[in-house]
Amino acid sequence: MSFNTISVIGLGYIGLPTAAAFASRQKKVVGVDVNQHAVDTINRGAIHIVEPDLDRVVKEAVDGGYLQAVTKPVAADAFLIAVPTPFKGDHEPDLAYVEAAAKSLAPVLKKGDLVILESTSPVGATEQMAQWLAQARSDLSFPQDAGEQADINIAYCPERVLPGQVMVELIRNDRVIGGMTPKCSERASALYKIFLEGECVITNSRTAEMCKLTENSFRDVNIAFANELSLICAEQDINVWELISLANRHPRVNILQPGPGVGGHCIAVDPWFIVAQNPQQARLIHTARLVNDGKPLWVVDRVKAAVADCLVATNKRAAEVKIACFGLAFKPNIDDLRESPAVEVAHLIADWHIGETLAVEPNVDHLPKSLAGHVTLKTIMDALEQADVIVMLVDHKEFRAIKPQDIKQPWIVDTKGVWR
């Protein structure tokens, strides 16, 4: 029943920290990734992603001989699949990476092995994965047919860690364990207890899949509420930040913060999995997605209005007006620009504006390809000095530290209430 070798398939933002957490408990871990660069980097004891403390844990694990990365699965006692599950054209979940991972590990499976799916997945994905494995290995029995007697144990156990705090939350957060049978859940709990300080809470695979989607949809709906309030308050000439702080003094009200939209790889994606499977029922969840996805366009309309005011007041030509976007990351105090509504806003502004568009992002030293050539990266002081119109998009600590007297421009679109 013990796990001598643990294999983690997919060495990205979730897989690599998970592999490192097992290895830090002196378990032999084999990480698998199709990306040769990632594999080579890890085998040097370095990392290819940015996450506090991960570099140290990976280095110790590799130097100690506990963690090794390869490009093709090898035999192990437990396999954790942590590959991307993006959506296709019409927001339908794409399980192609899960299917490829299942098919690649099937040949090395042996009696008694445990396979866990961690990737955010639509309801039923774990049963589907079990079928792919069963089709590839008719010599082994699987839970869907053999129940408790199955040769292979299968479970869905979603990750719930917050980027930027992964190494802490991975160990401390409770884990939802969705085994296909009670025995599968028992085996999966035993595996996570190798490093987990939180609790293992047992359910079935379908509920565990829905639980992960529910957590991120809950947050998306709550952010949409805040974003909708910001639109209403702009119409009514009410300061939304003051309004929310007042309403939150009620003991049972806790409104989140509006912003330029919702970014990242999870909250803007996962609710669509529920909508795709339940289009008739998921009306609120669907609407929340539309509200949050529509926010960048609303912000750009506010910028257009500010530029129009600026032109009237200064007699400048549009080509002479400089617009500075403060922040590009998808949330404060990180350097991750992928799926960022701030990048989308900067892009929309640069596409529309014939003058110069500036950007300030203290956490990066170069612009992403999509913005390079359209937007100029500036320091805080240069942007404050040169810009006519200022657009606050991300409440980085550096921006919160700017003194009000250093902001001379009257044309400010503040989506985060930093300079309210």
Ligand code: SAJ
């Ligand atoms: N945001 C707002 N207003 C808020 C809070 C967030 O506009 O009041 C925006 C952020 O700026 C960002 C987006 O929402 O653009 C998402 O940020 P986040 O901090 O809410 O979440 P993520 O994407 O970094 O991580 C989420 C977390 N899920 C929940 O909090 C329910 C994390 O625990 C999950 O593990 C992660 O998704 C994931 O991998 O699914």
